[in-house]
Amino acid sequence: MELFNGGLLDVLKEAPVFFTIIYLLAVFIFGCLIGSFTNVCMYRIPLDQSICHPRSHCTSCNTLISWYDNVPIFSYIVLGRKCRHCGSPISWRYPFVEFLTGTAFFLIAYYYSLQMIVPFFLYYSFVMICISGIDISSQIIPDVFSLSLIAVGIGSSIFNPLLGNGPGERIFNSLLGMGAGGGILLLLGILGTWMFKKDAMGGGDLKLLAGIGAFIGWHKVFSTLFIASVLGTIIGVYLILSKKIERRGYIPFGPFLALAGYINLFIPDPLIILSQLWF
Ligand SMILES: [Zn+2]
Known part of the structure; x- marks a missing residue:
């Protein structure tokens, strides 16, 4: 493989x-x-x-x-x-x-x-950088970026080698990636709201991960979330320890999702590695 x-x-x-x-x-x-x-x-x-x-x-x-x-x-x-x-x-x-x-x-x-996928991946990275900058400065992720990411991701899926081999498999994996990306953050958001009695996850992050999923498929949605959480935790702890923000201060999650989503264009599929280790 x-x-x-x-x-x-x-x-x-x-x-x-x-x-x-x-x-x-x-x-x-x-x-x-x-x-x-x-x-x-x-x-x-x-x-x-x-x-x-x-x-x-x-x-x-x-x-x-x-x-x-x-x-x-x-x-x-x-x-x-x-x-x-x-x-x-x-x-x-x-x-x-x-x-x-x-x-x-x-x-x-x-x-x-x-x-053929190159111009679409260029758009993807342009959006990742825009979203990171805007989320850092204004704590919002504009729909114009996240929703267009979903549309372009699904629209270009037949050219996308990350999503599998045939056109059918690629379109299906793109849709599944969008669903997994949005769904998993929706679930975490509901769980977080129920546990901490406050909004834990912004809707902007949900639409962003749905867009990332449409580009990289459902397997890599999980590695994106994992890498973003690890990076977010490291930076978060650093910012708190160095007193750059309050302990309860807000750290936008969008830039970490965006960076992890970009990295996932280049790293191997984690589920394929796991399956090779096991079988
Ligand atoms: Zn001037």
Whole structure:
């Protein structure tokens, strides 16, 4: 049984090296540009502002940013981390998100080479980064992301090697993944509300894991939840011990689900490993 779906597969392996390098570099640069748009989404969607109008402007002096001052990562360095007009500092988050999106895109292109699923996985990682940023800053997971994730996940399932072999199996596994993702958090939410007499799990997390499940199938919903819980616990304990938050303070779970969901594009299926250990 093939444990890893992907690897520098088929086409890229046969292709000339320069083609592979240009392809990966192009996807990385495309990712940085999308990262610039990711910053716009993160900043404006929680404020209910349009993501198209007005054009990018300095958040201090409102001057429109020219295209040559809006080149991802590069402009941040050239401008010396300050606005060209008013000199107010530009947050490190902008180049960070640009680089992060570029890297996330690069890994998908590297791993899945030229498969049909690549553009859909790029959308998936764009949404994971947007959701993480918005959940950290505003404690919400906008439906526009989680619901579109479900739709795109199911819609692209026939191309998705993570979901099995034939088209029928893939569509079925995608639907099952969506149901498992939403269902398991619904159950945990009901259980938590009953045990602690307060809302334990947000509806946003439920829709997010349903969307992740539609992309990676029902097996990996469980490893996503497991990895997210482990990461969440480690970071949570660290934040409490270092007094960065109160003991009863709120830590959004969305970023951990998103990170675990992204990691699951690359790691082997946990249930297949378990079954190989047992039989
Ligand atoms: Zn300015």
